[in-house]
Every structure is written in structure tokens, then in C-alpha cells.
Amino acid sequence: MIKFNYKDVAKEQGWSFNSINPLVEYPIDYFYYKEVANAIKPTTIMLDIGCGSGEKAVRYFSNAKKVIMLDNEPEMLKRVVQNVEKILTPKEQEKFETKLANCDAKLDFKDEYFDLVVSRHCGGNMNEIYRVLKKGGIYISEDVDHEDCLELKELFGRGQGYKNLKSQKLEKQKIINVCVDLKFTNIELKNFHYIEYYPNKEQLKYLLTRTPILEYYDENTDDVILEKYIEQNTTDKGIKLVRRLYAFHLVK
Numbered sequence: 001m002i003k004f005n006y007k008d009v010a011k012e013q014g015w016s017f018n019s020i021n022p023l024v025e026y027p028i029d030y031f032y033y034k035e036v037a038n039a040i041k042p043t044t045i046m047l048d049i050g051c052g053s054g055e056k057a058v059r060y061f062s063n064a065k066k067v068i069m070l071d072n073e074p075e076m077l078k079r080v081v082q083n084v085e086k087i088l089t090p091k092e093q094e095k096f097e098t099k100l101a102n103c104d105a106k107l108d109f110k111d112e113y114f115d116l117v118v119s120r121h122c123g124g125n126m127n128e129i130y131r132v133l134k135k136g137g138i139y140i141s142e143d144v145d146h147e148d149c150l151e152l153k154e155l156f157g158r159g160q161g162y163k164n165l166k167s168q169k170l171e172k173q174k175i176i177n178v179c180v181d182l183k184f185t186n187i188e189l190k191n192f193h194y195i196e197y198y199p200n201k202e203q204l205k206y207l208l209t210r211t212p213i214l215e216y217y218d219e220n221t222d223d224v225i226l227e228k229y230i231e232q233n234t235t236d237k238g239i240k241l242v243r244r245l246y247a248f249h250l251v252k
Contacts, residue, residue: 017210027195044065051077106128
């Protein structure tokens with residue numbers, strides 16, 4: 001049985017999935033990294049909470065004045081350093097710092113330090129995020145909806161957030177309520193989806209054994225279920241997987 005473990009993935013590959021190449025269709029004009037890039041100015045001091053290995057982040061965030069990449073896994077931060085050195089110019093590299101910390105705990109930064117705080121598939125402590133943001137500062141997040149890959153989870157009878165499908169709207173509203181109480185001046189929630197088409201079973205299985213989508217993968221029983229899913233969801237573009245997410249854009 002292969003059980004998802006963030007530390008193991010960090011050691012093996014970081015949060016990089018360059019070895020698989022699904023066709024991706026975006027039904028709406030939303031892309032997290034471009035959304036963040038559009039909020040960056042040459043004077044921006046920013047924090048990336050739960051940065052992972054940062055392959056895309058270092059490319060899209062390099063126009064900022066200073067970027068602090070924060071994660072709770074040392075192996076991920078090692079890969080951030082490697083990606084910064086591999087991808088960026090020496091001048092751009094000087095902008096990036098890494099910090100090992102619990103993403104949900106108190107942030108070790110002074111009040112109103114950041115112009116921009118971002119988080120992708122990680123969440124964070126909203127009270128702390130508000131505290132470290134400057135007045136007029138922006139928080140942008142993207143998180144996985146409980147209905148992500150729902151068709152797959154229904155067939156397997158399990159998966160990330162699958163037992164809490166009915167509570168998803170309440171959880172989002174709870175976040176909104178916290179933001180209202182904190183006095184964020186602008187609160188935007190966007191629900192969206194995109195579609196991935198995998199060329200073969202091997203690539204889809206690679207994804208499922210290295211992410212928390214199904215929480216674990218037991219080859220003794222799950223290969224048969226996966227074959228059934230593939231049979232039901234194969235199109236002329238590949239094996240269809242619907243990804244469902246939601247994003248917040250907040251202004252202090």
C-alpha cells in the first residue's frame with residue numbers, strides 16, 4: 001500500500017510533476033500564478049506560505065522586491081534553493097529567502113511587514129496572515145475543493161475531503177466570516193474547475209500515488225477500480241479528470 005506522505009514526496013521529487021504531461025483545459029480565465037504575478041510590483045515584499053518546491057513560484061514571483069518562501073518540510077526548502085539557482089539570474093536569486101516553519105502557527109514576522117501573502121493548497125492562519133499584512137496588502141490563496149476529482153472518489157469510495165462533501169459550503173462561509181471579523185476590506189471567493197486529460201494509466205497512477213487525492217493507493221485492490229474509472233472516462237483527448245478548486249482574493 002502506498003500512503004501519501006508529504007515528506008516522502010519532498011525527498012523523491014519535491015512538488016514537481018514534470019514527468020507527467022496531461023493535456024489541461026481551463027474553462028475560465030483564471031490561473032493562480034498569473035493572479036499573483038499581476039499583484040506584484042517592483043516594491044512588493046511577499047510571503048509564500050506552504051511554498052512546496054517552488055518550480056513555478058520562482059518564475060512568477062521574481063519581479064517582487066523580496067520573497068520569503070515558507071514551508072514545514074526541509075526537503076522542500078532545499079529544492080526551492082535548487083530551483084532558484086537553476087532558474088533565476090544571480091540578481092533575481094538575491095530576492096529569495098527560505099524559512100522553515102509551521103504554516104498554521106504564529107508567523108515569525110513583525111506586524112504589517114508584507115505587501116502580499118500567498119498560499120496554494122496549504123491554507124494558513126488567517127489571524128496571522130491579517131497581522132503581517134500591511135494596510136492595503138493583498139492575500140491570494142488557492143485550495144482544493146472537497147469535490148476535486150469527485151467522479152474518481154465516488155468510484156473508490158474515499159479520498160481527500162470525500163467524507164466532508166456536505167460541509168464544504170459551510171467551511172468556505174466560515175473562512176468568509178473570519179475575514180469579515182478581521183475587517184478585510186475586500187473579500188472575493190471564486191469557485192472554478194479545470195480538466196486534465198491523461199495519455200495513459202501510468203501517468204494517472206503516478207499522480208494518484210504521489211498526492212493526497214485518494215489518501216492512499218493499494219495496488220492489490222485499487223488497480224482494478226482504476227481500470228474501471230479509465231474505462232468510464234476515456235475520451236479522444238485522454239483519460240478525463242476534473243479538478244475543482246476555490247480561490248480567495250482579500251485586501252486588508
